[in-house]
Amino acid sequence: MADITVEEFAREARAFLDANAEKRPPAREFVWGEGSDEVAVFDEKDRDAEALEAEEAKEWRRLRFDHGLGWITGPEKFGGRALSGAHERAYAAVENEYVTPGMGIFTISLGMVAPTILAHAIPEVQDLYLRDLYRGDMVACQLFSEPGSGSDLASLQTKAIRDGDEWVITGQKVWTSSAHLSEIGEIICRTDPELPKHKGLTGFVVDMRAPGVEIRPLRQMTGGANFNEVFFEEVRVPDTHRLGDVNQGWTVALTTLMNERASIGAGGGGGSGMFGPRRLHAMLEHFGLDRDPVVRDEAARLYSDFTVAKWNNQRALDKIKAGGLPGPELSTAKLALTNNLRAYTEWVARVLGPRITADSGEWGTYAWSKMLLGVPGMRVAGGTDEIMKNIVAERVLGLPKDPGIDSTTPFKDLKVGTQRD
Ligand SMILES: Cc1cc2nc3c(=O)[nH]c(=O)nc-3n(C[C@H](O)[C@H](O)[C@H](O)COP(=O)(O)OP(=O)(O)OC[C@H]3O[C@@H](n4cnc5c(N)ncnc54)[C@H](O)[C@@H]3O)c2cc1C
Numbered sequence: 464m465a466d467i468t469v470e471e472f473a474r475e476a477r478a479f480l481d482a483n484a485e486k487r488p489p490a491r492e493f494v495w496g497e498g499s500d501e502v503a504v505f506d507e508k509d510r511d512a513e514a515l516e517a518e519e520a521k522e523w524r525r526l527r528f529d530h531g532l533g534w535i536t537g538p539e540k541f542g543g544r545a546l547s548g549a550h551e552r553a554y555a556a557v558e559n560e561y562v563t564p565g566m567g568i569f570t571i572s573l574g575m576v577a578p579t580i581l582a583h584a585i586p587e588v589q590d591l592y593l594r595d596l597y598r599g600d601m602v603a604c605q606l607f608s609e610p611g612s613g614s615d616l617a618s619l620q621t622k623a624i625r626d627g628d629e630w631v632i633t634g635q636k637v638w639t640s641s642a643h644l645s646e647i648g649e650i651i652c653r654t655d656p657e658l659p660k661h662k663g664l665t666g667f668v669v670d671m672r673a674p675g676v677e678i679r680p681l682r683q684m685t686g687g688a689n690f691n692e693v694f695f696e697e698v699r700v701p702d703t704h705r706l707g708d709v710n711q712g713w714t715v716a717l718t719t720l721m722n723e724r725a726s727i728g729a730g731g732g733g734g735s736g737m738f739g740p741r742r743l744h745a746m747l748e749h750f751g752l753d754r755d756p757v758v759r760d761e762a763a764r765l766y767s768d769f770t771v772a773k774w775n776n777q778r779a780l781d782k783i784k785a786g787g788l789p790g791p792e793l794s795t796a797k798l799a800l801t802n803n804l805r806a807y808t809e810w811v812a813r814v815l816g817p818r819i820t821a822d823s824g825e826w827g828t829y830a831w832s833k834m835l836l837g838v839p840g841m842r843v844a845g846g847t848d849e850i851m852k853n854i855v856a857e858r859v860l861g862l863p864k865d866p867g868i869d870s871t872t873p874f875k876d877l878k879v880g881t882q883r884d
Pocket of ligand 1: 849
């Protein structure tokens, strides 16, 4: 590891940011009716606007990378700085003081797919992609879910058949975020239906521009279309692009999913800024509800729930920082976040009444509709609420496992849809 203290590194980061970005103006006290009333945390942009935003994000990553700030903890051979998590957090804290492009397009690419390539690809494939992914020259998507396989991911049916030094992939994936903006994808395929369902799977890195790949947009109720259906019709992938051993794809998928949960947990503080007490109070005051005992009681409960979730996450993250393993706190983080968001948007909808359903131009009202429509998706992404409850029941409370797990019957003999993880 290079010999630079966290303080020295933070100074380097600040010098880079001073030279390349605007300082964020100091946060002002929230005043009803002033500034933007935007509250959506869910993307509802059209595809042109999304592509433009992706270009800005890529340019920023390139600049960071070329100044040695693109992959702070990564190996030097891929352009990383080989520094500690503390250095990375120091950079994030300094960058937060500046106005820089949103990095949403890299969430899956760098938060989930790149760590899986680092863990499971052969060195030549790591060489081929990791530098480009961290420099923002490439984006990667996650091709796991299928029309009949979401929670029960191991029942997926997209098949890969070996043909000499290549594999031929045929099947359909769905809900693939950012597939249309991605150069490569991490795909899990069935390679041996004679094996039990978790055992006959293999992971690959697939070229999203290869002949036989067709990407079709799916429109969400928020108005956005950042999901896709992806069809594979005899798409050829070199064996070198295999992730891990043949039929060991479940382990590969778990690497990706563990990174997904860790990033959701880390970001699961509950959006306390957006849901700050000042904003809550200003809304109630404006609508003459700040003396209503029931509404006040509910507002206090919401604020407490978000605050408890934030502290719980902080406890889990502090434990990880101190070298411990993620504990039960993280299993509840996503559940707490989605429960709190649901309760909050339902409460806002009650306070605003019909103003949330019709765009009258009134400040701070209809803007909430995007949020209201986006929250159900969060309760599904990265493991549904019910699956999270199963995990908490089994792994935290030690309750008996869900019945119906079959780890011996060959996949081809299973009635798909009846066997669960
Ligand atoms: C915002 C968002 C982004 C996404 N991005 C991606 C992506 O980039 N790549 C990708 O591969 N996928 C992605 N997905 C898909 C996501 O992983 C799946 O939607 C999720 O795993 C649930 O699967 P499903 O939709 O098939 O629902 P199902 O698994 O069919 O579930 C339907 C209902 O049954 C319940 N249920 C299922 N099994 C059980 C059980 N054992 N016990 C109790 N209840 C159960 C569920 O909780 C749910 O309410 C995304 C989804 C969303 C919403």
